[in-house]
Amino acid sequence: MATSNPVLGYLESRKNLAGCACGLAGVGLTLTGAAGSLWPVVVAGLYGAGALIAPPERTPPPPFPDPAGQLDALRADLATLRAYLAEVELPSAAEGRLTELDSLLEALLEPGWVSDPEQLRVLARAVRQDVPEAVDAFVRSRWWTRVVPGSEPPERHLECQLTALHGEAAAIADTLREAEVRRQETHTRYLEDRGR
Incomplete structure (x- = not known):
């Protein structure tokens, strides 16, 4: 969904959603104790990795008539x-x-x-x-x-x-x-x- 506000646009983007999903996996690792005392770095790193591997936003083609x-x-x-x-x-x-x-x-x-x-x-x-x-x-x-x-x-x-x-x-x-x-x-x- 495209929006005119760039901040809201990023919050709705695929990159942010993928980063959040990976960040949640980091929170899960923290709760199981696997992340240890470096849990903020793990969560931030997983968020960043998710944002990097997410596919870029695709501009839809113009709606030409059939x-x-x-x-x-x-x-x-x-x-x-x-x-x-x-x-x-x-x-x-x-x-x-x-x-x-x-x-x-x-x-x-x-x-x-x-x-x-x-x-x-x-x-x-x-x-x-x-x-x-x-x-x-x-x-x-x-x-x-x-x-x-x-x-x-x-x-x-x-x-x-x-x-x-x-x-x-x-x-x-x-x-x-x-x-x-x-x-x-x-x-x-x-x-x-x-x-x-």
């Missing part, structure tokens, strides 16, 4: 992203691609599907960084294209970016589908072997 908690936060971030995207004017082709990506992300973020940390990282990066950055870069580039006509249309880059992000999410969906197919096949083999 995959389910990460998914809850990611779903909340997806809702925030949707609110942002609802206010942005996008070309119809990019909007259609974004709708496909949004549907795929929503399906992947349903509870019980994604638990692999790497897959969670890819989805989090898509929701929290890649999609907002792609849309924001499009909006900024579109403004400059209107001011300086004749440059490459930003719609093309946005569509390419959304296609790449859809590909990453689709790869995760394919991996999950293949895992479920293998699970189903394994269960079929198990039931067929059990029936023999």
Whole structure:
């Protein structure tokens, strides 16, 4: 139990408790007469030895959220992203691609599907960084294209970016589908072997 007072912290520490236990053994030796007239040195020495051999205090790891908690936060971030995207004017082709990506992300973020940390990282990066950055870069580039006509249309880059992000999410969906197919096949083999 951690405390802000260092004296109380030491009194509750493993080192002090181990020292006290060994010191009590020294008191026991004194009561049996084995320590003789040097009993204070024996008790203090055993306390010190116990404090030295006790394991050090361990700082607990930070309480990072489990995959389910990460998914809850990611779903909340997806809702925030949707609110942002609802206010942005996008070309119809990019909007259609974004709708496909949004549907795929929503399906992947349903509870019980994604638990692999790497897959969670890819989805989090898509929701929290890649999609907002792609849309924001499009909006900024579109403004400059209107001011300086004749440059490459930003719609093309946005569509390419959304296609790449859809590909990453689709790869995760394919991996999950293949895992479920293998699970189903394994269960079929198990039931067929059990029936023999």
